[in-house]
Amino acid sequence: MTGFRPDSTRPVALADLATALGAPNPGVDVLITGVTLDSRAVQPGDLYAALPGANVHGGRFIAGAAAAGAVAALTDAAGADLAHAADVQLPLLIVEDPRSRLGEAASLIYANRDPGLSLIGITGTNGKTTTAYLLDSALRALGQRTGLVGTVETRIGERRIKSVRTTPEASEVHGLIAAMREGGVDTCVMEVSSHALSLHRVDGLVYDVAVFTNLSQDHLDHHRTMDNYFLAKAALFTPQRARQGVICVDDAWGQRLAADAPIPVTTLSSTGQPADWRLDAGEGSEFTLTGPAGRLDLRSALPGDFNRVNTALAALTLLAAGHGIDAVREAVLADPHVPGRMEKVTANTPREPAPLAVVDYAHTPDAVAAALAALRPEAAPGGLIVVLGAGGDRDRSKREAMGAAAALGADQVFVTDDNPRSEDPATIRAAVLSGARAAGAESRIEEVPDRAEAIAAAVEAAYAAGPGSVIAVVGKGHESGQDIAGVIHPFDDRTELAAALDAAGGSA
CATH class of the missing domain: 3.40.1390.10 (MurE/MurF, N-terminal domain)
Known part of the structure; x- marks a missing residue:
């Protein structure tokens, strides 16, 4: 609810x-x-x-x-x-x-055939939440009152509650839109999951702009095949659901969507693919967007190539929604806080030199690889350490690939529990470990079943690795609980990581 x-x-x-x-x-x-x-x-x-x-x-x-x-x-x-x-x-x-x-x-x-506010819907395997927060932050900078519906929270202006699922059921979605209209919201930014599209949760809504970030393996327990997964996402880019689209064509799925979509679309490429807008990386987090409306010199508030793409998508979405290029250039520079997405964690009493420590929601093979690639330039040789597991009762076919991505991207890998749910945690860990060990990388791989102990072990390893070490705790991001055999136990990676850093400072 x-x-x-x-x-x-x-x-x-x-x-x-x-x-x-x-x-x-x-x-x-x-x-x-x-x-x-x-x-x-x-x-x-x-x-x-x-x-x-x-x-x-x-x-x-x-x-x-x-x-x-x-x-x-x-x-x-x-x-x-x-x-x-x-x-x-x-x-x-x-x-x-x-x-x-x-x-x-x-x-x-709820009288939503004419909702009385602008609707932006974002779909894709990775990047939905970050792009949504980037858009929300920019719209606020433009003086708008915003609504937000997504993985982390549901918000109307400053009223907010924790979300149960990425996209609520249809009855709740329409109630939310009506409440936003009543509360004077100008624009609602909504994450639209593939489950929401295939299970009719957003039926009856027509988005002013639909956004596609990317597609990679996830949710095959529900969709069974990647083609079915793609078709669920593609359903957002039809006249029944959206008036226009903004599509990243860096992967083959985005290229297919742009070619097949029966609505007007604006395309973005950061890899040299033919597109309306080209993203050229600059120094650090800076980049340039060049396209029909001119040139935007921008920067990403979060590290990594994928976050430059997310920022670019936010800018192009604002342009598609009718905002001027100069206003968009300024608005996108407002730094958002995106819970559990490349979120830096610090200790109250750090032991110096303290490692760079981040928590990220990466829970697919591509997301794990991208997160570690983003952090690699920050790490001293041999100093990139990752803690990860895989969720139970979900797509089992991605577990080995997640382990492989971790082993190929990091110098040390601590495999632990995530949300095992009703499954045997040891079985899940074994699959992740199998993929990590089969990757043929030179990374050091350890199994630490208890997640808090794994995080503490990663902190200890980071100090042992010396100055310039980096810790990435991935998989759960903003989540504040761990589902074990149907019981939600309080657990927040950010809290545990800060406590482990504090403990290391105290032990020094």
Whole structure:
């Protein structure tokens, strides 16, 4: 649950909703003022969406939803049977695939066909969160009131709550947009995951600008193939979902998307691929963008080639949204704080010379490789140290590749637990270790199951390596908990890394 809804809505007649969804009219005069698919979040006047789930059908909770004040339910034939079996006297809108109709229903209930604010949607395997924060920071510098929906948090102006998933369910997304409109938001920047697109979470929204960062292996437990994964992302770049696009064509997937997209697109390349805009790296974090509107001399607030690309995408998105080139040049220079993305960690009482220590959310092979490549110039010979694991109950096929990326990119690798969830942590570590050892690199590889102990061992190794050492703790980024066998234990890489640095200072 996001926790954000508008304070008031214009009621929608159930009969009008039935007509819009192509559902049989229940023949009951009912007014709808909200919608949710969580029976625990029902408010009086809600439409309860009783959807089929992986394990349990939402129809089993219709009685509870009715008791909480739901005045109607959207469901399928199976949900209707469950409601009738429980003798629930609630008007039902019965459609074949209720999940695919929820976005349309929520759009009508919250009057979002004309949302009254600009919408920017960002998709891609890596870089969504960083690009979203860069855009949010720049828009604020331009004097706008912003909304943000993404992996780290959901925010309306200065009101914020921690996010449960990258992109909320359709009922929550539309409630958020209505609350943003009510709160005077000018532009909402939203991370749009492949799950959100394939599971209809952003149906009923049309983005003013859609942004594509890149595509590499991830989420194949859900999409099964890279082609399916790409097609889920590509669905954002259609007239039903976006008016125009900004696409990085550094990888083959971006090139394919730019060639196939049926909406106008602006392309970016940092690798020499033909594109509307060319990124030329300068000294350090500085770079130049050259394209049809002129030249922008910019710099990235975060290290690495990929963060120059993220910054460039933010600038081109602002241009596509209608902001002038001079205003964009200044706005993009505002330094954002991006939680858990190349975030530097320092100790209260460091032992000098202290290593450079960062926490990053990198949890795919490409992201691990890119993070370590970004830090390599900062590290003395032999002094780049990485701590990583892999999550359980997720794409198992990327674990060996993550281990290989770590071994090829760092001088010392500490393989540890991430979020094992319901899986045996030792099995996950074994896969990561296998990939690391098979990479043929000369890096030193150690297994330290306890993540806090692995971080402490990395700090000890950094001091042993001498001045100029760099520690990268990757995988969890901004997360403040570790999921072990269904129990979330408090754990924040940033806190643990700072404590280990402090402990090293105290031991000195």
